[in-house]
Amino acid sequence: MEPLMAITIGILFAAAIYMMLRRSIVKLVIGLILLSNAANLLIFATAGMVRGAPPLVPKGMTAPETAVADPLPQALVLTAIVIAFGVLSFAVVLVRRAWEIVGADDLDQMKDTDT
Amino acid sequence: MMPQVALPILIPLFAGAVSLVFWRSRGMQRFIAVAGTAGLLATSLWLLVTVRGDGIQVMHMGGWAAPFGISLVADLLGAIMVVLTGIIGFAVALFSLATVGRGHEAYGYFPLLHLLLAGVAGAFLTGDIFNLYVWFEVMLVASFALLILGSEKAQMEGAIKYVxxxxxxxxxxxxxxxxxxxxxxxxNMADIARRLATLEDDGMADVLAMMFMVAFGIKAAAFPLFFWLPASYHTPPVAVSALFAALLTKVGVYALFRVFTLIFHHSPGYTHEILLWGAGLTMLSGVLGAAAQFEFRRILSFHIVSQIGYMLLGLALFTPLALIGGVFYIVHHIIVKTTLFLISGIVHRVSGSYQLAALGGFYRSHPWLAVLFLIPALSLAGMPPLSGFFAKFIVIRAGIEAEAYGVTFIALLVGLLTLYSMIKIWAEVFWKASPDEEDDGVPKAVGQREMWLMATPVVGLALCTLFIGLNAEPLYNLAEASAGQLLAPERYIQAVLGTNGEEMP
Structure with missing residues (x-):
């Protein structure tokens, strides 16, 4: 499972960077979305993939008997997904407003602030 | 229980929530802005006094002992940074009362201001690396929204790069x-530091160190990742510019200081060498960028970049004196840079422009403002007896003692070029005759009360830099104690994990 996951994450990162290097701001946002998804998957994979072993402590014991899945990365991913969702929805609105105000979808035309 | 460790985060969060409740009441929001930031300043001073007296303060959130829960940790560096956040927050809140327009206030300027301060204070106080990420995002979301308040064309373009x-x-x-x-x-950062020290795999640790360096380097606007800063900082309302200039990049610098003294100090020959050259190039590219600019706030923005280089130089040399210099420099820079941005705001309020070519004659119409500008400007360039002189002196002396002559030379050269930039602003804005013939020397109508609101924070901050310059010893001692803590990470680890931190499960 891990090699497959690693390859998927790698492809996602590559696709994200490719999209971000395009000139269109819509593609830039798509790149950012892919980038944050790649990061989330990577965190999910860091603790290793354990199948069918929920991190529950049986009744009357203080520690689980066998090796269990690490719940912490899942909690981290949950937080990261929520944050990324908020930030990316902001980015989508920003791109729409920028398109309305600047009147262009091309990053090369947005150089008012660089002179 | 130490409430002062959490209060600098809780007060702005609470103030932000309350000012959301009073969404329609402009007067109430303005009152809460001043009261909330004053409360933040008071509690942060309380925290600094406690940390100075009793050592590193730790608070475990929800009663979960470290390393399982999230800990808030206030060591001297964190406490100093929080005090600066309080000072700047208060000054900018006062300044905002006069300069932020009704339209911006109606779209939630003050709640966002509080949220930003909460994020910044949280980043300075957390002892958990994922929590640091969360505070970074809190701060970023607030800064995104503040950056585009007003929705002008330049703001949108700047915001896309910034975001x-x-x-x-x-x-x-x-x-x-x-x-x-x-x-x-x-x-938990203390636990990470302890475990990483026992790890064999130094190569992987170096890779991670570089990833953190790049991530925080972008936030701190270090070379070669600084170009978002001069593209965006001159676009929002000036109170927002001043707040960003003071705090946002410094959070990145703080994170670099924290991570590279506490966690990644195993191979300074590799990581700190890269930081050293990064610092030198940051200084140089920032100041050369500023030399080519003729817009008040863009010049100041480029100077933020070049000043970041001095702070990183303090970290990269990694000697006790250099770290003292780094901490001292952060304090000096935050105060001085905010003052300069606020002065640019007053100039803009009076004359309606930031372009140097369109400005002039301020020495005749506002002589007090000219003096007020000279204090932070000369301080930024490093003239005695102002705070910048001692900050530069410590860093450069540390560079010579560490025999890093190349970077030290750059630091001296950049000081000279900074002086050139500041004199350029002085000559164009204050000294030369006003380009507008008809209203030569006659200021635009700015209400008496408004002028007082704008001038008070500027005068206060200018007095701070003057005071630090004339009486540098208390701050030097504080920076020395803080550098001592940074160079002894085992004290931080001990404070967070408790006395039995030695045995590892």
């Missing part, structure tokens, strides 16, 4: 945190 680069930096940070967790299995 993109900061999101990329956040993702790199997040990936680095994930990989670090995969390696050491913990997120």
């Amino acid at each position: 993109t680069l900061n999101l990329v930096s956040s993702v790199i940070f997040l990936v680095a945190v994930g990989l670090l967790y995969g390696m050491v299995g913990t997120l």
Whole structure:
């Protein structure tokens, strides 16, 4: 499972960077979305993939008997997904407003602030 | 229980929530802005006094002992940074009363201001690396919204660059945190430091160190990742510019200081050497960028970049004196840079422009403002007896003692070029005759009360830099104690994990 996951994450990162290097701001946002998804998957994979072993402590014991899945990365991913969702929805609105105000979808035309 | 460790985060959060409740009441929001930031300043001073007296303060959130819960940790560096946040927050809130228009206030300027301060204070106080990421995002979301308040064309273009680069930096940070967790299995910074020291795999630790350096380097606007800063900082309302200039990049610098003294200090020959050259190039590219600019706030923005270089130089040399210099420099820079941005705001309020070519004659119409400008400007350039002189002196002396002559030479040269930039602003804005013939020397109508509101924070901050310059010893002692804590990470680890921190499960 891990090699497959690693390859998927790698492809996602590559696709994200490719999209971000395009000139269109819509593609830039798509790149950012892919980038944050790649990061989330990577965190999910860091603790290793354990199948069918929920991190529950049986009744009357203080520690689980066998090796269990690490719940912490899942909690981290949950937080990261929520944050990324908020930030990316902001980015989508920003791109729409920028398109309305600047009147262009091309990053090369947005150089008012660089002179 | 030490409430003062959490209060600098809780007060702005609470103030933000309350001012959301009074969404329609402009007067109430303005009152809460001043009261909330004053409360933040008071509690942060309380925290600094406690930390100075009793050593590192730790608070475990929800009663979960470290390393399982999230800990808030206030060491001297964190406490100093929080005090600066309080000072700047208060000054900018006062200044905002006069300069932020009704339209901006109606779209939630003050709640966002509080949220930003909460994020900044949280980043300075947390002892958990994932929590640091969360505070970074709190701060970023607030800054995104503040940056585009008003929706002008330049703001949109600046915001796209700012948002993109900061999101990329956040993702790199997040990936680095994930990989670090995969390696050491913990997120508490003290616990990470302890476990990483026992790890054999130095190569992987170096890779992670570089990822953190890139992520925080983007936030701190270090070379070669600084270009989002001069593209965006001159676009929002000036109170927002001043707040960003003071605090946002410094959060990145603080994170670099924290991570590279506490966690990644195993191979300074590799990581700190890269930081050293990064610092030198940051200084040089920032100041050369500023030399080519003729817009008040853009010149100041480029100077933020070049000043970041001095702070990183303090960290990169990694000697006790250099770290003292780094901490001293951060304090000096935050105060001085905010003053300069606020002065540019007053100039803009009076004359309606930031372009140097369109300005002039201020020495005749506002002589007091000219004097007020000279104090922070000369301080930024490093003239005695102002705070900048001692800050530069400590860093450069540390550079010579560490025999890093190349970077030290750059630091001296950049000081000279900074003086050139400041004199350029002085000559154009204050000295030369006003280009507008008809209203030569006659200021635009700015109400008496408004002028007082704008001038009070500027005078206060200018007095701070003067006071630090004339009486540098208390701050030097504070910076020395703080550098001592940074160079002895085992004290931080001990404070967070308790006395039995030696045995490892």
